[in-house]
Amino acid sequence: MAQSDTVDRILDAAEELFADRGFSETSLRMITSKAKVNLAAVNYHFGSKNALIHAVFARFLTPFSATLENAFDELEERCSGKPPTLNQTLWALTESAVRMPQRNEKGISIFMRLLGLAYTQSQGHLRKFLEQEYSEPFSRFMRLLKEATPQLSSVDRYWRIQFMLGATAFTMSSSDALRDILQNKLGVETTVQEIAARLVPFLAAGMQAEDAMLIPPAGSKVSVA
Amino acid sequence: MAQSDTVDRILDAAEELFADRGFSETSLRMITSKAKVNLAAVNYHFGSKNALIHAVFARFLTPFSATLENAFDELEERCSGKPPTLNQTLWALTESAVRMPQRNEKGISIFMRLLGLAYTQSQGHLRKFLEQEYSEPFSRFMRLLKEATPQLSSVDRYWRIQFMLGATAFTMSSSDALRDILQNKLGVETTVQEIAARLVPFLAAGMQAEDAMLIPPAGSKVSVA
DNA sequence: ATGCGCTTCAAACGTATGTTTCAAACAGAC
């Protein structure tokens, strides 16, 4: 499938296997045999397994960050000065993800799963790579979030952003498994787009929650300094 | 540190290393050298690496599930018939987690991180083990959530529970790092209890969000079947 | 003191991994 070019075949196979099984659990031999390519081809074309992982991310993250920049540009223009709302910002993000040109029907879920893995698996080299390659759209997203939630203190906002990231990364990183469970338990089919569409309102509501922190229910012993 | 019993030393070292690096990325040799124990001791006492993973989970999950059952009993009794609210249910859970006797100051965050890994890393054997060992408190929590959110459809509720799990596991699993960042950036100290106290309102609000799914903002092309 | 479980130990086993090697095959320019 795809092109018969060795580099692309390796990237396709690696992408899918990484998404399915994680990085350490995927060997170069799995990748090359799935790609129907000689084992040495990976080291020849990419240099090392880590460099292959970077290449897999770069292939979809580079166009995605461009799309995202455009979406943010358009959004800020449409708001003409006023800061975009939280909902608008979150939708801009998810739409950019969903609208990305996909290599195949699994494209978006592989995309999400890889992003989740990047956060979850503590691969030092990966985090470093992502931070220095894609810090700009990330900071911009953070700035938009800040402007969209002026009522929050810096500390509150900080933690709630972590909660959002967590819900997203976690859900997306196991979205296939979760979809399967839902399919078996309730007989419901779900697309990634639907998951995203359910996630956004959840996040927005959580982000804008009234802060009930200081009044836990009666009987609680949790103390807040 | 801890007792000088081999089994416990292995469990302590394994727990910490697993939480830091994941399961596949942690070798038995790392564990045994951290525990200052002979390599063969793991297979002697536990049988295999997978069995060791199970033992690590069992050691904290068994007392925790007992504590949780008690908390739920007490909660349901206090509500005398009426289903507990979402806030009450979530507080019962987080208090049980926070109040668990900790082996050390990192206890709660290791606990969370391991739970997150269990969900995230696609270790088939682990998921099977957890499902058949701890299905009861899990189902009970699910039932309480269901009764506390009768307005949600089963599918909505399912996904929102995943979102909650994700936000919790992710945040708690990296809470040390996140606390440090906050300390450096804003000069604010934070305890795990405070994080929990911020998390619960976020989760409750997300869980009870109005379902804006079908009315994404103008310009959106996300379609929901 | 002896014998008997249980536990520890150093060493090895077999297998799988990422990487390297070097010859063969190939493509395009002259």
Next chain:
DNA sequence: GTCTGTTTGAAACATACGTTTGAAGCGCAT
């Protein structure tokens, strides 16, 4: 056709892994 730089191929490399082995050490009842 021949040369040149690039790509593929089969094989080997060194290393790391989980697991097994068999002897040594230990505590304790007899």
